[in-house]
């Protein structure tokens with residue numbers, strides 16, 4: 001069993017708030033992240049797959065194929081978008097690092113695992129230099 005990781009990058013805007021809460025309650029819970037003026041992050045995404053190497057190619061999976069999947073199913077949907085409004089798989093969800101990380105994992109699992117013998121191990125999402133979430137599936 002070998003693990004290999006591909007890093008991708010996207011920029012996105014968001015705001016932490018709940019519509020049904022008052023402005024005061026949102027600020028109490030989320031502080032500056034509730035500011036009605038949206039703010040953005042430069043997200044770094046690390047996708048780790050696992051499986052057995054083909055000794056013919058030396059590859060677990062061609063990283064060009066992994067890149068294409070991440071771009072099609074995740075990055076193209078998130079880059080330069082508003083996470084609260086524009087992203088189909090984030091509709092009705094809080095735009096936190098944790099939930100975004102879980103949803104990205106769900107987006108990637110099937111297309112990656114369509115490759116024989118390849119499994120999605122984890123998704124790690126860095127929101128800032130200091131904060132990241134990591135999800136290994138259920």
Ligand SMILES: Nc1nc2c(c(=O)[nH]1)N=C([C@H](O)[C@H](O)COP(=O)(O)OP(=O)(O)OP(=O)(O)O)CN2
Nearest residue numbers: 016032033039041095096097098127128129130131
């Ligand atoms: N559990 C979570 N807590 C917070 C999240 C999150 O997704 N999950 N997100 C935020 C905000 O998005 C916020 O914008 C983070 O930015 P910031 O506070 O500037 O980031 P840093 O922690 O890296 O900066 P410091 O200077 O260390 O505050 C907040 N919380």
Ligand SMILES: [Zn+2]
Nearest residue numbers: 014033039041
């Ligand atoms: Zn933020």
